[in-house]
Amino acid sequence: MHYEQQYLDLMKYIWENGSIKKDRTGIGTRSIFGATMRFSLADDAIPLLTTKRVFWKTAAKEMLWFLTGKTNIRDLLLVNVRIWSDWPLERYRNETNSDISQKDFEQKIIENEAFAKKWGDLGPVYGAQWVNWPRYELLETIVDDSETIDIYKKQKNGVNQLAELIESLTKNPTSRRHIIEGWNVAELDQMALPPCHKTYQFYVADGKLSGLLFQRSCDLGLGFAFNVFSASLLIKMIAQQCDLEAGELIWNGGDVHLYLNHSDLVEQQLSRKPFGTPKLKIIGKPDSIFDYSIDDFVVENYEPQKHITAPVAV
Numbered sequence: 001m002h003y004e005q006q007y008l009d010l011m012k013y014i015w016e017n018g019s020i021k022k023d024r025t026g027i028g029t030r031s032i033f034g035a036t037m038r039f040s041l042a043d044d045a046i047p048l049l050t051t052k053r054v055f056w057k058t059a060a061k062e063m064l065w066f067l068t069g070k071t072n073i074r075d076l077l078l079v080n081v082r083i084w085s086d087w088p089l090e091r092y093r094n095e096t097n098s099d100i101s102q103k104d105f106e107q108k109i110i111e112n113e114a115f116a117k118k119w120g121d122l123g124p125v126y127g128a129q130w131v132n133w134p135r136y137e138l139l140e141t142i143v144d145d146s147e148t149i150d151i152y153k154k155q156k157n158g159v160n161q162l163a164e165l166i167e168s169l170t171k172n173p174t175s176r177r178h179i180i181e182g183w184n185v186a187e188l189d190q191m192a193l194p195p196c197h198k199t200y201q202f203y204v205a206d207g208k209l210s211g212l213l214f215q216r217s218c219d220l221g222l223g224f225a226f227n228v229f230s231a232s233l234l235i236k237m238i239a240q241q242c243d244l245e246a247g248e249l250i251w252n253g254g255d256v257h258l259y260l261n262h263s264d265l266v267e268q269q270l271s272r273k274p275f276g277t278p279k280l281k282i283i284g285k286p287d288s289i290f291d292y293s294i295d296d297f298v299v300e301n302y303e304p305q306k307h308i309t310a311p312v313a314v
Contacts, residue, residue: 001049004274006037008101011220014258015266021257025313029257032146035218036253038063039232041246042208046232046280046299049225051272054305058083059226061295063233066127067162067290074109074116079294082106084122086312089190092119123194129182129195131290133159140215162289169204169242197227202238208247209239218253221269222310227251234296240282241289250257264312280301 018030039047048054061081075086082102089105092098100108124134136152143149148166161180167180179196179202182195199214213231218224232249239246258266279300286292 002274028260031257035256037251039249048278050274050304053304054225059229063230069127069131071122073120119287124187125189125191131160173218209244210247211235212250214252216254218256221265262310265308
């Protein structure tokens with residue numbers, strides 16, 4: 001069976017049997033709770049969807065952006081990645097009563113650093129947690145008759161979860177603590193969007209590195225294609241840095257849903273048959289997990305069917 005068939009089967013099941021739910025965006029979804037898929041990454045395999053075109057370079061550039069720890073969309077727009085613009089654009093329109101177009105908003109972000117600093121930052125999303133999870137230093141303790149108050153200062157350099165993961169995988173590969181976590185409860189309210197692909201766990205056996213991704217929320221029609229590719233890419237990069245082979249991606253979804261306004265996407269995609277075995281190769285070996293560039297990745301044997309457009313729920 002083609003690796004993509006499990007995805008199409010899940011899409012069909014949700015569209016026919018999912019519970020209709022109201023959601024944060026106001027659009028509504030068909031949803032189930034709890035789903036699992038497995039994808040082999042052996043022999044350079046990469047789970048790119050073939051029943052529609054996935055712009056894998058955009059997904060790869062997003063992953064490289066995560067690894068920098070940066071959180072401003074200006075860095076993405078400078079490499080022609082627009083997938084994060086909707087959230088700051090919505091905030092700008094709401095707070096200024098502006099009807100600015102997305103194109104004009106993005107151009108102002110690119111051309112005006114001060115504007116970008118004020119309106120382009122997403123808060124401490126993904127990469128900020130991955131490479132700079134906050135740690136705090138106790139400055140003083142104030143004691144009076146009624147209470148004790150500890151005063152803390154946020155340190156400039158937080159926990160680099162990725163660097164610590166690479167070290168742990170190298171020195172103690174059998175550990176059950178190889179985890180990257182993005183769900184920082186104390187900072188969720190500062191994020192433009194709390195992390196959907198929130199927890200990654202890694203596992204070493206027989207010289208192979210496998211990864212498990214848990215998504216609390218998955219837009220199966222649009223987001224999943226990027227999520228599964230990006231997670232696989234991350235496993236491959238980490239495996240290379242640790243001198244391991246890539247093994248398998250296990251994908252777990254919590255609330256897995258299709259938006260009610262995605263009927264055309266669902267119908268088109270379910271009418272198509274998956275085909276082919278795309279491969280992803282990494283050219284050379286950078287000095288660290290943080291030194292990869294888009295030119296290090298080559299995708300071969302990818303012959304997808306036509307791209308399917310659908311609205312993004314913000």
